Amino acid sequence: MNTAYNHVSAPSFVYGTAWKKEATTGLVIQAVETGYRAIDTANQLIHYDEARVGEALLALANKGIARDQLFLQTKFTPVNGQDHRLPYDVNEPVGTQVRQSFESSLAHLHTDHLDSYVLHGPYYGRGLGPEDWEVWAAMEQLYESRRTRMIGISNVTAEQLALLCAKAKHKPMVVQNRCYAAFGWDRAVREICRAHRIIYQGFSLLTANREVFIEPDVRAMAAKYGMGLAQLVFRFAMQVGMIPLTGTTNRQHMEEDLASDQFTLSTHDLERIETIGLG
Ligand SMILES: NC(=O)c1ccc[n+]([C@@H]2O[C@H](COP(=O)([O-])OP(=O)(O)OC[C@H]3O[C@@H](n4cnc5c(N)ncnc54)[C@H](OP(=O)(O)O)[C@@H]3O)[C@@H](O)[C@H]2O)c1
Numbered sequence: 671m672n673t674a675y676n677h678v679s680a681p682s683f684v685y686g687t688a689w690k691k692e693a694t695t696g697l698v699i700q701a702v703e704t705g706y707r708a709i710d711t712a713n714q715l716i717h718y719d720e721a722r723v724g725e726a727l728l729a730l731a732n733k734g735i736a737r738d739q740l741f742l743q744t745k746f747t748p749v750n751g752q753d754h755r756l757p758y759d760v761n762e763p764v765g766t767q768v769r770q771s772f773e774s775s776l777a778h779l780h781t782d783h784l785d786s787y788v789l790h791g792p793y794y795g796r797g798l799g800p801e802d803w804e805v806w807a808a809m810e811q812l813y814e815s816r817r818t819r820m821i822g823i824s825n826v827t828a829e830q831l832a833l834l835c836a837k838a839k840h841k842p843m844v845v846q847n848r849c850y851a852a853f854g855w856d857r858a859v860r861e862i863c864r865a866h867r868i869i870y871q872g873f874s875l876l877t878a879n880r881e882v883f884i885e886p887d888v889r890a891m892a893a894k895y896g897m898g899l900a901q902l903v904f905r906f907a908m909q910v911g912m913i914p915l916t917g918t919t920n921r922q923h924m925e926e927d928l929a930s931d932q933f934t935l936s937t938h939d940l941e942r943i944e945t946i947g948l949g
Contacts, residue, residue, distance in 0.1 A: 671911045674843035675867035678819045680786070681708040681741050682908060683928055684871060686917040687723055688712075694719045697919060698726035702735055704924040710846075710871075710915060712745035712790060713775045715755040720744060720778040727780055743786035743844070744775045745824065746805065751790055764801050768808035772817070786844050787818040791825035798833050810840045820844050820869075828858035835866050846871040846915075851879045851947030855910070864911060872912040875903050882946055891942070895933050904930035906943045 673679040685706040690697050698709060712718045731737065746768050749760050758770035776782060787809060793801045809821045822844025823834065835841045845863055849856045849872035856872065863870040882888055883899045892902045900916075904927055907914040916927040935943075 671864070671867065671869060672913060673867075674820060674869050675841070676820065676843055678785075678843060680820075680844075680869055680913060681706070682913055682931065683904075684708040684710050684741075684743070684913055684915040685924075686710045686873060686915040687719070688717045688917055690722075690917075690919065691719060692722070693919065694722035695725045695729070698723055699729055700921060701924055702726070702730050702740070703733075704921065705928050706924070707739065708741035708743065708785075708913075710743045711779075712747055712788075713757045713771050713778070714745065714747035714752060714790065716751070716753050720775060724778045724780050737781055741785045742779055742781060743788060743822075744779065744784060745788040745790040746771045746809070747790040748793055748801070748805070750793065764804045765808035768805050768812075772812055776817075783816070784818040786820040786822055787812060788822040788824050788844060788846055792823070792830050796827070796829070798830055806834065806838055810838070813840055822846060822869075826859065828862055831859055831862050835862065835868075841866055842868055844869045844871060846873060848872075848874045848878055849907070849912070851882050851943075854948055855907075855912075855944060857944075860911065870912050871915055872907050873915040873917075875907055875914055876900055876916075879903070879947070882943070885946065887942070888946070891939055895935070897930075897933060898926055901926055901930040901933075902935075903943070905933060905935055906940060909935055909940055910944060 672682050685701040711720045711723045713720050757774040758767035793799050812818050813821045820843035822842045824846040845868055847856050860870050892899050904914045918924055
């Protein structure tokens, strides 16, 4: 599902910019030139370089690919996910931290609005604490003031998502989670997303599920469709309603991953992959 309950849509594949360091600018330019239209980053220097994404956006604008042709998503990362290079004043209340981080993201990305602004993860492993509600309220204000077209949450459990959907003024429009075949590809969270018309973005589809690729029948399935194993998994993800992320650094893989929508898995094959990790 690429359209959220508030009728905002996202492209069906997202290019992720984590761990690219100084290669970030060149890879984002290459990804967009290959055909990706959605870019994921975070205002978190441990794993991302948002300013270098911004440099790529300036270069792309000069080449005729303007901001409004792209879907930009970044994240507010709470202090427990940051090092000393904080994009906000940690002595301020967390709502202020969100607003400071957001302004800094807009400056890095050379834009006046985002398409999606995501809470990188709740403050605690279970439940939602007062900090989470304060952060969410600040994000809701950004949404209401139209500075971001959607708000979302990442690294969220089914219990936390259900709570947020039940009590928030604005439910999330986007969820971004790591997807393990061993947990039915995050089935419990995906079911909540389907019920509430929340866009589900899946990451680590390849890296978290290496055991899937050694199954002989999965390899045979890829061969049957004339596709690679990465394409098989990305196509599976799309057909069960996810938007996949790829973080590839290889031009050929960029093209292959994007071409995952060029074939259709049968219902039988979809069911095999969906249940492969469930034992
Ligand atoms: N919210 C969060 O907490 C969070 C956490 C992690 C990631 N993310 C987001 O998700 C994005 C993607 O992360 P990820 O963990 O899914 O991916 P990733 O770690 O970037 O890894 C993708 C891996 O798959 C390989 N690959 C991709 N396409 C391939 C193909 N067609 N054939 C063979 N190998 C292929 C890549 O190798 P090559 O480079 O050689 O292609 C790379 O080793 C990140 O950049 C980030 O934006 C978010």
